[in-house]
Amino acid sequence: VTLPARLSGVLCPVVTPFKTDLSPDPDRLIRQSQWLLSQGVGLAVFGTTSEGNSLSVDEKIALLDRLAEAGIDLSRMMAGTGCCALSDTVRLTRHAVEVGCAGVLMLPPFYYKAVGDDGLFDSYAGVIDRVASDRLRIYLYHIPPVAQVGLSIDLVERLVRRYPDTVVGIKDSSGDWDNTLALLRRRWDDFRVFAGSEGFLLRTLQHGGAGCISATANVNGAAIRRLFLNWRDPQAVAEQEQLDALRRLFQAYPMIPALKAVIAAHTADGEWQTVRPPLVALRTEQKRSLLASLDERAFAMPGLPGRHCINP
Amino acid sequence: VTLPARLSGVLCPVVTPFKTDLSPDPDRLIRQSQWLLSQGVGLAVFGTTSEGNSLSVDEKIALLDRLAEAGIDLSRMMAGTGCCALSDTVRLTRHAVEVGCAGVLMLPPFYYKAVGDDGLFDSYAGVIDRVASDRLRIYLYHIPPVAQVGLSIDLVERLVRRYPDTVVGIKDSSGDWDNTLALLRRRWDDFRVFAGSEGFLLRTLQHGGAGCISATANVNGAAIRRLFLNWRDPQAVAEQEQLDALRRLFQAYPMIPALKAVIAAHTADGEWQTVRPPLVALRTEQKRSLLASLDERAFAMPGLPGRHCINP
Numbered sequence A, B: 001v002t003l004p005a006r007l008s009g010v011l012c013p014v015v016t017p018f019k020t021d022l023s024p025d026p027d028r029l030i031r032q033s034q035w036l037l038s039q040g041v042g043l044a045v046f047g048t049t050s051e052g053n054s055l056s057v058d059e060k061i062a063l064l065d066r067l068a069e070a071g072i073d074l075s076r077m078m079a080g081t082g083c084c085a086l087s088d089t090v091r092l093t094r095h096a097v098e099v100g101c102a103g104v105l106m107l108p109p110f111y112y113k114a115v116g117d118d119g120l121f122d123s124y125a126g127v128i129d130r131v132a133s134d135r136l137r138i139y140l141y142h143i144p145p146v147a148q149v150g151l152s153i154d155l156v157e158r159l160v161r162r163y164p165d166t167v168v169g170i171k172d173s174s175g176d177w178d179n180t181l182a183l184l185r186r187r188w189d190d191f192r193v194f195a196g197s198e199g200f201l202l203r204t205l206q207h208g209g210a211g212c213i214s215a216t217a218n219v220n221g222a223a224i225r226r227l228f229l230n231w232r233d234p235q236a237v238a239e240q241e242q243l244d245a246l247r248r249l250f251q252a253y254p255m256i257p258a259l260k261a262v263i264a265a266h267t268a269d270g271e272w273q274t275v276r277p278p279l280v281a282l283r284t285e286q287k288r289s290l291l292a293s294l295d296e297r298a299f300a301m302p303g304l305p306g307r308h309c310i311n312p
Helices: A026-038 A057-069 A086-099 A117-131 A153-162 A177-186 A198-206 A217-230 A236-251 A255-267 A284-296 B026-038 B057-069 B086-099 B117-131 B153-162 B177-186 B198-206 B217-230 B236-251 B255-267 B284-296
Strands: A009-012 A042-045 A077-080 A103-106 A138-142 A167-172 A192-195 A211-213 B009-012 B042-045 B077-080 B103-106 B138-142 B167-172 B192-195 B211-213
Touching: A009 A217, A026 A042, A026 A057, A026 A217, A042 A057, A057 A077, A057 A086, A086 A103, A086 A117, A103 A167, A117 A138, A117 A153, A138 A153, A153 A167, A153 A177, A167 A177, A177 A192, A177 A198, A192 A198, A198 A211, A198 A217, A198 A236, A211 A217, A217 A236, A217 A255, A236 A255, A236 A284, A255 A284, B009 B217, B026 B042, B026 B057, B026 B217, B042 B057, B057 B077, B057 B086, B086 B103, B086 B117, B103 B167, B117 B138, B117 B153, B138 B153, B153 B167, B153 B177, B167 B177, B177 B192, B177 B198, B192 B198, B198 B211, B198 B217, B198 B236, B211 B217, B217 B236, B217 B255, B236 B255, B236 B284, B255 B284
Parallel strands: A009 A042, A009 A211, A042 A077, A077 A103, A103 A138, A138 A167, A167 A192, A192 A211, B009 B042, B009 B211, B042 B077, B077 B103, B103 B138, B138 B167, B167 B192, B192 B211
Antiparallel strands: none
């Protein structure tokens, strides 16, 4: 078995489809994943945008198995595996390694707040030591606006130095460019820094970063991928501005329900709008105005049926 | 089967003992629970102080089964069952009802922040409708300093009005007396308001509250219980002051490791000090100074072996 290569490029925290009874829908997830891969986008299942923490470990394991059985290219996929309980994180991470994921995107335990770096180090070390696999590749997940528990650069450095072949990258969703820049400037050996959104993609690449993992890649992956490929070209600044404009449009709404509403419209499949509580689907008027503003920009999702009216 | 009676009095968020391999230790949990019941204290397993969110659902189900098999009086126990994932909360809540817990203490899903009351209402309603048991008694768990997702009084009112026989109380760990007072003043029919610590116990009882659920009840339950019984007596103010003084002493340290260190010393069982990451056990000098300050107050845990030296 070959060891997983480190990831780069544009990855998508794939939205998780639910049936109307709120159970996860593996068939839709497989189709959406196949479509994303066809757009040149890698997969980051069970991220924040995936409602990953609204899924049980059993549900995530079952979805991983279905993705693997469907022949999804797991060498282009990382799975979110960081839970509050060490035992959950170990179990899910072990399974992600066993099915062959290229990596895992690992939140710190996020219930207890104001914990110190020592306890967070012990958390990651506890997982790594228990999973005990030379195939484990961890991308740390720093998202203090949501998790409220962040990863200091000192802590990242301790982990990289202690586990240089395992702790191989980070997604920085702090929204703080100075923090991303500080991570990029450390230049640990082949360490992969991903911007937490495409808003920082050009700057991240200019400073030696690996790419981005972005919510809007669920609907706009090909365009983000184009900037990833063209970032040295003269038109890169204009491309970044276009990505930013589309992103701002989504940011006027709750992001996850907005993405699902747009996917529902473009796959002509209203059930895609379903979210798990505590999230709430867009109201009809929100949906109408979001879709209208996308229409104004002639927004399309290449290869999907195309924009349809969807019922609330 | 008789329906569970609503709870009142002093309840303890029982600290969860771990073996040195960090697996939960049911035998120690049973002994600690028996001791707490002998002190007149009810049980709230899997609360914040219990490192409840550092345990998987499987681990919590196994511990509930062991407590039930050991004959622990479940009519005096609530179990923390609120997880991030609806499916986890449903499964654990259903099990707590099946084994016969008098109630459950239910956090809202706490990963996504700035969610609205509608989504939180749907979360609780989703659990209640799926568990679908007339034996389910929910005590809402409002702890914004940790969960960062709180329960507005409007939301509580909506839940009580929609599910008057199921949503029967709240633990208010906001640390905000005005919020507790506002809850007490609503006087919903037989709704049980518990202070989140004994620091508000006297005031809570003076305003018609049900009692408190307090971390320090793990070591000082009998004294807290005494105030619960004597709150109309002249010495109540002095008793409250004594409880506050002991509480302040613990608050100079990380609370959960401090409680475990004291239990370790008083049961002459050093393994009690073990915490799961991200928490970190007290350092030797912290332990020494905490135990010394308790010795100065002639602190004892009635019925336990008594204060011993414990190794780091």
